[in-house]
Amino acid sequence: MPAERPATRSHADADVAVVHAELHADEAADEAADLTNGDLARVFHEIGDILEVKGEIAFKTIAYHGAADTIGRSPIDLVAAYRAGDPPKVSGVGQAISDKITELVTTGRMLFLEQLRTEVPASLVDLLKIPGLGPKTVRQLHEELGIATMDDLKAAAEGQRIRDVRGLSERTEKLILEGITRLETQPPRRMYLHQAEEHIASLVELLGQVPGVDSIQPAGSYRRRKESIGDLDLLAETANPTALMNRFTDLGTVDHIVARGGHKSAIRMIRGPQVDLMVMPPGTAGTYLIHFTGSKEHNVKLRARARDRGWSLSEHGFLRIGEDGEPLTGADAELRTFATEADAYAFLELPFIEPELREDQGEIEAAQAGTLPPLITKADLRGDCHSHSDWSDGSQPIEVMAEAARRRGYAYQVLTDHSRSLAIANGLTPERVEEERAIIAALNKRFAAEEAAGTAPPETPLEGFRLLHGCELEVRADGELDYDDELLARFDVVVASVHVARRQPRAELTRRTMNAIRSPHVDIVAHPAGRMIQTRDDLDLDWEAVYAAAAANGTALEVNGSPHRLDLSAERARRAVSVGCILTIDSDAHHTRELDDTRWGVAQARRGWVTPADVLNTRSRADLLAWVAAKPDRIGA
């Protein structure tokens, strides 16, 4: 299972509490309006990091990190809830942490954190980023050599002073220097899902050829389809681990070997991710897959459940626990292994839990109660509501996009070239909209004829395939829509989105988004948060108001499948559905090879507990068009 967070927050993460601490108290309260769940999570991770270096008992630091993780993933805007005086119950957040949140969101400061920072400088916490350097060693270096910064550490290593510290050696000194160099030259960056997929495909291909290897399977956060991926995890079923490990650490793409053992090795790829490879004896994959797929939090709950039933769970299987509370060993040892995950879950009296759900977000409780949702699959999609051609900023002709969609077995593809004002994307004037409509009509005439003649592609569904005429309608900076009502009424489907003036205040951005949601002509709001993963932040919206308006007006919210967007996020999709919204899952393809990006959107929707009934484009073309036609009746309902 890969690390779910970096060993420590970067100092450059510029968390909010620093900023606020420097403000006057009266200004701070206003400024705190910009706080997000993510900011709270960073603050509590920082507290956990500092307490580690201070040498606080492990369970306390675990508690802070655990609370930070839960807060970061919460679908509810905790800052707003706390400020409204209505703190919701959040797992892992007890009285002490709750009080600290209240203090931060109401005053903009947290005295506890400020105190900690005076005791342990951030530069010291930074040292945890060096591979192999943990809190104990960092504290030791600080106490014995007075090292407080990365520069101090580098100087000490170069001056050969590290080797004089008890428990450290000349070799450690060398490893520290290498670690610093690597940090300076290779800033850690997470992969997009499609990049992880490419790495995994080639590794599986290469390692699968090693004699004796029965299977190679990806695990970790990639298997759970997290929206970005740090390390890669591979599991191999083989009776000959040595040959496999030799091949793995000998790959031409290996930059250096991180660790090497008989059953577990790790490499760093050249200009690429760290890859962990674990060996499992043939026929025992069940508990190995569960262990290395994670998440950590999911596994912790499973182990507690095993323990309640008298078993200790590890990747190797279940070990019977003796009267002393320890697993039985030697002749008394009793190990239960399982070939499949489903069998291992069944041993814990649980149904199989899909990897995308394993985040300890209620899935174990739902499994226990028999209420796991029937998750949507890519096969449920009967069409795609968002795509582009070279008439705006796509790279291929309308016909090529349509043919590619038709061969995917869809009943419809909605062509949604950009509207007029998005000049950078060659947005269509009303005149060009008419021309495009004529081309689409001609194409559909041909498709219908081929279907009647039985010469359509074999993938064509019974209801046939049609290219629907849509647009990606710009919501302008002033909130006005980019085409007039008369033109909008003539599209089959209208997808609206915000691309410009992204830095407006929350109230203004929310008003613009609501304007689209409430239009009788707008059917879908595309990539509602406007984010780009790792590069562009979310729009600052009043999300609860957006969900409520979308639900009330029957406007769909998109889960955009582009691996750079994945927007709505899994958490938001889950929240939106829970308050009555309907979703679409679209590719936003600008090229035929991106049409299958819907699979990433489906994966995020699955992470958000979304079922086929929650998604508009699981419906037939007739039902989709009927739903669109009924939009004016839903307004103000």
Place this chain on the structure above:
DNA sequence: GCCGTTTTCGGCCCGACTGTTTTCAGTCG
């Protein structure tokens, strides 16, 4: 610091690999 149809106190998941050690602590996932 959190948490509780076995507990409001006493637990809190588990093992491999590494490095510096002579039996183990630290780190990592």
